[in-house]
């Protein structure tokens with residue numbers, strides 16, 4: 713059994729990842745802002761010993777409290793799944809400085825401070841070949857410019873630079889860090905956005921889905937359960953010789969090698 717921190721645990725991707733890891737017998741520390749939703753998730757998970765910690769990754773004070781609480785649990789983490797909040801609130805390529813400050817705070821600075829707290833609880837015993845695994849959930853604008861995701865293009869690539877830098881810095885402690893970049897994934901939030909686009913275009917949900925996935929080689933968006941399988945793989949011995957990678961989970965959408 714391993715112990716993993718999952719941020720964004722109550723969301724569409726986070727709850728699928730949490731369910732899968734708990735079913736595999738792992739112990740989880742579930743984090744997000746809304747404690748009620750986290751507690752409902754905690755009660756629905758197989759196994760016991762799962763913990764809940766509130767954190768608003770946009771707030772330095774909240775992240776500091778989270779770090780203290782994590783420290784007080786006195787757990788050793790075998791890994792973490794970090795879900796920086798979605799950064800595409802603004803599509804303007806030249807937004808006001810305040811927009812950038814807010815986005816960097818909530819989608820980069822705060823999540824990175826959260827990750828730093830998690831890393832301080834990872835103590836893999838190098839002499840026994842133990843490894844700790846970090847998976848950062850990102851999006852496919854990490855690998856290509858998406859015209860309608862202006863700020864996201866910047867923040868996703870900043871995460872790649874940070875992840876690669878950390879892979880070098882933490883490698884000799886047997887701490888791995890890989891990024892999983894998602895294409896469209898059918899979480900409730902993403903289904904809602906497809907439904908809105910379908911309504912605006914006067915289409916049914918299914919017709920809209922078929923049209924949107926026409927340029928995806930596998931002709932589908934991903935399922936949260938498929939993301940959960942990939943995350944579990946990256947947290948497992950599957951990635952024992954892999955670090956600093958950006959892995960695309962996009963049905964083949966990305967054209968670049």
Ligand SMILES: NC(=O)c1ccc[n+]([C@@H]2O[C@H](COP(=O)([O-])OP(=O)(O)OC[C@H]3O[C@@H](n4cnc5c(N)ncnc54)[C@H](OP(=O)(O)O)[C@@H]3O)[C@@H](O)[C@H]2O)c1
Nearest residue numbers: 720722723724725744745746768769798851894896897899
């Ligand atoms: N679904 C997709 O198609 C897709 C595609 C590419 C990338 N992604 C990435 O996948 C991740 C999850 O997506 P999703 O569809 O599962 O979204 P979601 O259902 O909205 O889940 C977001 C999760 O993050 C938490 N969260 C939001 N703001 C937070 C904050 N400031 N501090 C701490 N936790 C916060 C939410 O809980 P609280 O509100 O309680 O805090 C929730 O648990 C996101 O990072 C997104 O960028 C998704």
